[in-house]
Amino acid sequence: MKYVSTRGTAPELKFEEAMLTGLARDGGLYVPETVPTMSHDEIAALAGQSYEDVAFTVMRPFIGAEFPDGQLKSCIRHAYEGFGHSVRAPMVQLGPNHFLLELFHGPTLAFKDFAMQLIGQLFQGALERRGEKVTIVGATSGDTGSAAIEAFRGLDNVDVFILFPDGRVSEVQRRQMTTPSEGNVHALAVEGDFDDCQAKLKDMFNDFEFRDEVRLAGVNSINWARVLAQVVYYFTSAVALGAPHREVSFTVPTGNFGDIFAGYIARAMGLPIRDLVIATNQNDILHRTLETGAYTKAGVTPSISPSMDIQVSSNFERVLFDAYGRDGAVVAEQMADLASGGFTISQGAIDFLRGQFKSGRASEDETMATIKTTYDTTGEVICPHTAVGVKVANEHLSEVPMVTLATAHPAKFPAAVKDACGRDAALPPRMSDLFEREERVTKVPNDLVALETLIRSKRRA
Ligand SMILES: Cc1ncc(COP(=O)(O)O)c(C=O)c1O
Numbered sequence: 133m134k135y136v137s138t139r140g141t142a143p144e145l146k147f148e149e150a151m152l153t154g155l156a157r158d159g160g161l162y163v164p165e166t167v168p169t170m171s172h173d174e175i176a177a178l179a180g181q182s183y184e185d186v187a188f189t190v191m192r193p194f195i196g197a198e199f200p201d202g203q204l205k206s207c208i209r210h211a212y213e214g215f216g217h218s219v220r221a222p223m224v225q226l227g228p229n230h231f232l233l234e235l236f237h238g239p240t241l242a243f244k245d246f247a248m249q250l251i252g253q254l255f256q257g258a259l260e261r262r263g264e265k266v267t268i269v270g271a272t273s274g275d276t277g278s279a280a281i282e283a284f285r286g287l288d289n290v291d292v293f294i295l296f297p298d299g300r301v302s303e304v305q306r307r308q309m310t311t312p313s314e315g316n317v318h319a320l321a322v323e324g325d326f327d328d329c330q331a332k333l334k335d336m337f338n339d340f341e342f343r344d345e346v347r348l349a350g351v352n353s354i355n356w357a358r359v360l361a362q363v364v365y366y367f368t369s370a371v372a373l374g375a376p377h378r379e380v381s382f383t384v385p386t387g388n389f390g391d392i393f394a395g396y397i398a399r400a401m402g403l404p405i406r407d408l409v410i411a412t413n414q415n416d417i418l419h420r421t422l423e424t425g426a427y428t429k430a431g432v433t434p435s436i437s438p439s440m441d442i443q444v445s446s447n448f449e450r451v452l453f454d455a456y457g458r459d460g461a462v463v464a465e466q467m468a469d470l471a472s473g474g475f476t477i478s479q480g481a482i483d484f485l486r487g488q489f490k491s492g493r494a495s496e497d498e499t500m501a502t503i504k505t506t507y508d509t510t511g512e513v514i515c516p517h518t519a520v521g522v523k524v525a526n527e528h529l530s531e532v533p534m535v536t537l538a539t540a541h542p543a544k545f546p547a548a549v550k551d552a553c554g555r556d557a558a559l560p561p562r563m564s565d566l567f568e569r570e571e572r573v574t575k576v577p578n579d580l581v582a583l584e585t586l587i588r589s590k591r592r593a
């Protein structure tokens with residue numbers, strides 16, 4: 133399996149190189165040259181299998197011989213053994229044809245753990261075999277950062293620097309990032325919003341001198357391995373609801389477009405997904421793009437679903453690549469236009485996107501009301517991101533089962549949840565002292581030179 137860049141000029145890489153590289157050297161994102169498919173019978177055979185076994189079957193064709201079967205199985209087993217639920221991604225029913233896929237039973241209580249715990253295992257395996265060290269820099273609106281710190285804390289061959297927007301993550305999210313005491317992890321509070329953090333991260337990848345000096349690696353969903361691991365729960369949930377014998381729809385609370393892109397890959401592999409619905413909060417660039425055909429940046433407005441306060445959705449580039457018939461030059465042109473505010477998508481490409489995705493948005497009031505109604509009618513306490521999904525899913529219900537991805541545990545956003553439905557969302561016992569732990573954080577300006585200088589000074593030789 134080869135991986136190619138969405139901008140068409142970076143070298144083709146195998147899985148392991150693509151994973152360790154992160155962003156392609158032409159500024160694009162790696163995608164598989166072709167997506168392997170599974171037959172009806174192969175998908176049917178997944179019924180009744182453990183999450184780990186499905187993960188192996190679904191991911192094996194994407195992962196090169198660098199990871200032999202035995203090692204890959206062991207990485208998968210270790211990745212999910214710390215989850216707080218034996219099913220890993222259980223479902224609860226919200227209505228006659230509406231299900232919630234709980235993706236928050238991992239160590240940091242968000243869907244990011246599914247991929248990050250596995251990537252932690254795969255990175256260790258690859259780095260030990262190669263005798264290499266890397267510097268991971270990640271940008272987060274709250275959840276990726278804590279998941280990355282959890283997956284890589286204490287490792288000798290990895291230094292981790294997480295850029296988060298100062299004052300724009302929940303207190304639980306911030307403390308998850310600032311309280312680990314291991315010397316190889318660093319939480320950096322950046323003056324700016326998530327888009328600023330992500331832009332600086334991409335600038336670092338495009339500064340080849342810095343990139344090569346620190347052996348920069350990325351664990352945001354620019355990293356293909358992140359997306360791949362997230363494909364698995366589309367299979368487990370759809371098969372539990374009767375796929376491949378019947379279709380299933382998904383609604384996905386969306387920010388950086390990684391999670392829903394994983395659903396798009398699952399469909400390309402042969403999973404019978406009817407609708408893939410993008411659910412945005414008031415930072416609704418993806419919903420507007422599908423409606424108008426123009427991807428036009430507006431400022432980010434802070435919301436009660438802060439992890440989705442994003443306007444530059446990194447993975448949209450991956451689907452745009454397909455929408456333009458895999459023409460990397462066109463994608464590169466559109467991404468250059470994005471720097472000056474946005475771009476208009478061609479008629480053919482927008483028709484492709486509208487054929488693949490539906491969309492909707494939830495205002496702040498609608499998000500709050502959905503938390504309350506969901507609690508009142510089902511007893512489920514949901515986080516604000518999940519509520520955005522539930523609100524939009526309710527507008528797309530049909531005779532096909534609808535699965536809404538519950539992307540975070542409500543206890544990560546206790547204030548919003550309490551305001552909306554009057555319920556206290558308690559952290560699990562292992563995190564009950566989170567508010568007593570000492571915080572360690574460095575405040576930094578939104579400036580590339582300052583960030584690179586800091587990282588150079590703090591990384592271990
Ligand atoms: C809780 C939560 N929900 C939804 C999202 C959106 O996911 P994606 O960025 O993959 O679209 C994020 C952040 O990425 C998140 O942290």
Ligand SMILES: N[C@@H](CCOP(=O)(O)O)C(=O)O
Nearest residue numbers: 272273274275276352353439
């Ligand atoms: N919501 C994310 C934003 C980064 O997304 P990623 O999937 O590209 O890592 C977060 O919580 O940090």
